[in-house]
Amino acid sequence: MPRLFLLALFWTAAATAQDVTAIRCGRLFDGRNLTLRENVTVIVAGNRIREVGGAIPPGARVIDLSRATVLPGLVDSHTHMYLHGTPYEEALLKRSLQYRAIWATVAARKTLLAGFTSVRDIETEGAWYGDAALRDAINDGLVIGPRMQAATRALSITGGYTPYGYSPDVEIPHGAQLADGIDGVRKAVREQLANGADLIKIYADHRRRGAHDPDKLVAFPTFSFDEIRTIVEEASKTGAKVAAHVYHSQAAQTAIRAGVASLEHGMYLDDETFRLMAEKGVYWVPTLMAYLQGLDEPARIAPERRRMMLGTTSRHKETFQRALKLPVKIAFGTDLSGNHENAGQEFVWMVEYGMKPLEVLRSATLTAAELMGWQDRVGTVEAGKLADLTAVDGNPVTDIAAMKRAVFVMKDGVVYKQP
């Protein structure tokens, strides 16, 4: 029965993709212009957008979204399909890779149905090359999910990634691939690219319990400039970009000067770093909601951890508000773990912290597509682009929470969700 169901589904999908579809949009955000146009019809032929505006061609299938706001398919620049909300070490040490892969297919489906048609999956957290396999399975039509770029394993230095605290006599898997020195990082990048990585993710700094004060987290830079430069050089041979997880300015500036394409999180970045990013065209993916999850449920989080989280989020907010006054490019990213259906909440936080709604919409469409290098394919509603479209219930300019209510999702001309 499941096989028959899938066959029927894909036959319908294939047949649909050949048709011409006219989508009546109550409001349209095209991803490029900071405005909402009213009562526009988008014509889709096969898997491409044929025309924006104009009359409905005779014989076209009509989809009425006149009560909704239509946008380009949303782009999340920071996902982890292999993280599922369980304690980190449980996922790493107690779940099989097969189980985690099944989880990941569920996450991919939730992500697509939340309106996200493209994602940059930025490491599997110990599940090896699983995101590259998931990407291929989606492209082959085996499972439903967004277009994906896969970072595979990510890179940090020895001592630069969890888990810690186990006997040195026991070999424990780590969430990232650990590599040291020029030759070490070069080989690691080559391995990841050979096994399907579309981009490389590094930890430019890392926090760990202090040696002298185990109650305190100590942040330290990981790779040297020369190591990051080597990673960037090696990645660029295949056109792969490098994303750097970083919290602090010192490591951020090393990574920027070594040529990374984006900084992830960055809640303690200073103005000098943002200016350097603007000068070098480096994107910032702030991932606000990753640090806000669970704060509204005090019972779930230990008081000490809650205090630490509140300190981090207040700095994040202040940094985000400073960045808004500078010409830094902000790409939307959620860094969600498990609750991938809630990705729309990041829009709410970005507006709450002071970004204008239309600018937030552009950061989750054209800007994020540019970071992926996919701006010629996705990220805007324009003739010739791939037919990736999302519609939300309501007007996100007056009520940004509308972004949590995706009512229509089309990817590659195929409708996955419809009112």
Ligand SMILES: [Zn+2]
């Ligand atoms: Zn992350």
